[in-house]
Amino acid sequence: METIIKLENISYKYEDEYVLRDISFDVKKGEKIVLLGINGSGKSTLLKIINGLIFQQKGNYYYKNTLITKKLLKKKDFVKQFRKEVVFLFQNPDTMIFNPTVYDEIAFGLRQLQIDDIDERVKHWAEKLGVYKYLDTPPFNLSGGEKQKVCLASLLALEPEVILMDEPTSNLDPRSTGWFIDFLYELDITTIITTHNLSLSLELGERGLVLSEDHRLIYDGNLKEFLNDIEKLKEANLVHIHKHRHGKIEHRHYHTHDF
């Protein structure tokens, strides 16, 4: 399979402190990748770089063998193609929603493509994401999970090649989470999903990338193996130790938490 995304020694800082250090990995077309890391490890920042929204101070990022630069993302033709092919579901759906109705929200990207079957596509994706009945309502009043579905519909309507999802399950209740996992399974495009929910991560993809607290990539490989590697889990601070009581017996051992 061909490589679609390639990161070479990426480092990024907002002010003085680096929040990503020397990150390198490749993504092949069609891969489903889970990006794990504790709060503040740099997951969202990394997705923003891959989406061409912010630019690393060090290292190179290639999309389909093209070096992505600030300058390139000012070129009209390229922007149009890139933004259609690589889409990003933000961590907080509120930041993405600004159209007066759900219909307009989903049609927003399509209208910029000057295609004929907008109406058909909007309805198709609304149906698929289960928000058809809201087409005429303003999206502001929907619940967090419904908003997320509207955002997903509006991104998928573009028929992108890569979708980046930042904590897509954080607003979903257990039933919707189950639905989302099935939905993802059938989705036939390259995906990178962030989460800090360990048990859920296995359902979201096979390959895991793990960021440590000091913002380095400490694991790239089979997710199941990572989850069985207590030393690596400790390094990523994704487990912690605490006391337990079972009746009168007290003991300590490592724990993973899924909240």
Next chain:
Amino acid sequence: MRDKLFLLFYVFGVFLFTIIHDIFVIGVFSLILVLLSYNQAITLIRRSIISVLLFNGVITVSYILYAIFTGRQWLEYITLLNLRVFALTYLTFFFISKVNLFKALSFSKTLTYILILSYTQILIFKRQLNEFKLALQSRLLEKPSREDSYNFISTIFYYFLNKSMRNTKEISDAMKSRGFFVE
């Protein structure tokens, strides 16, 4: 000590400008404030106007439109609102120009905490605003239409208005639960 006296004056001022609902009284107090700051008055007036212009402008215009559509009175409310915000801003600039804030609050852990809290709020708002911009940029395949820009800006505006109202309520509830302003 000087810093602390100024602080007292400031807190009292904020309190007054917040509880008074009479345009005339607020007007008189504003005037006194301007006179008190005599040699800085022009700089402070300019600075206050510039910093409230956008925010108040948007609120004023949208409120007037809203009031016209729903057939409400707006003149008094809008005058009071603008005057109040101006007075509070003026007072704050005046105070900051005289005082080192962290020094003035150093006597109380709680107040230092509140200062840090408000400072953090500002940072969070700033970051959130940036997040909105990035999200739009991510979805823009070409330059936005005028209508899209309008929708975008009004959404952000509404979002922050809502959020700050909720935050204010939450913070004041939290303060009440810690025994501040007992009614």
